Amino acid sequence: MEEQNKDVIGSAMKLMRTLRRKENPAKHESRGAGRLLRVLQENDGMSSRELADRMGIRPASLTEMLNRLEADGILTRQSDPADQRRNRIFIQEKGSVLLKKMKAVRQMEREHINKSLTLDEQEQFVALCEKLTKSLEDFRNQAGEQ
Numbered sequence: 001m002e003e004q005n006k007d008v009i010g011s012a013m014k015l016m017r018t019l020r021r022k023e024n025p026a027k028h029e030s031r032g033a034g035r036l037l038r039v040l041q042e043n044d045g046m047s048s049r050e051l052a053d054r055m056g057i058r059p060a061s062l063t064e065m066l067n068r069l070e071a072d073g074i075l076t077r078q079s080d081p082a083d084q085r086r087n088r089i090f091i092q093e094k095g096s097v098l099l100k101k102m103k104a105v106r107q108m109e110r111e112h113i114n115k116s117l118t119l120d121e122q123e124q125f126v127a128l129c130e131k132l133t134k135s136l137e138d139f140r141n142q143a144g145e146q
Helices: 008-020 031-042 048-055 059-071 093-116 119-145
Strands: 075-080 083-091
Touching: 008 119, 031 048, 031 059, 031 083, 031 093, 048 059, 048 083, 059 075, 083 093
Parallel strands: none
Antiparallel strands: 075 083
C-alpha cells in the first residue's frame, strides 16, 4: 500500500500559530507590540521609518501601534533635533518592564516545550527544521532563476 505524504508545512504552521496565540492577552502584550519593543530595546531612538522597515510593516500600521503605546506611557516620540520632520522613538521604563515580563513568559514557554521532548528529539527537530528551511530556500531560489 502506498504511503501518504504528511502535511509537514501544515503541522509547522499549526505549531507556530499555537506559539503566537495568547488566550487572554493583557493590554499591549500582543506579538506585534512585543516585537516592536524588542527592536526598540536594541535600537532605542530609531526613526519611525527605520522602525517600520525593520519590522517589515507599513508606516500607517506602525503609527496606529505607536499611538496606542505612547498613550499608555510605554514609549515616547520625540522630534529629531537634526531634522524636525523626523520622529525618534524611545522606550520608556513602563515599556522596559512590559518587555521583561513578556520575555519571562516566552522563556517559560520555551522551557515547557523543551521538557516535552528528549534531548535527542530536540536535536532531531532542530535539524529537520534547518533541513526544511534550506530546502524551501533552494526551491525558491531555483524558481526565481527560471
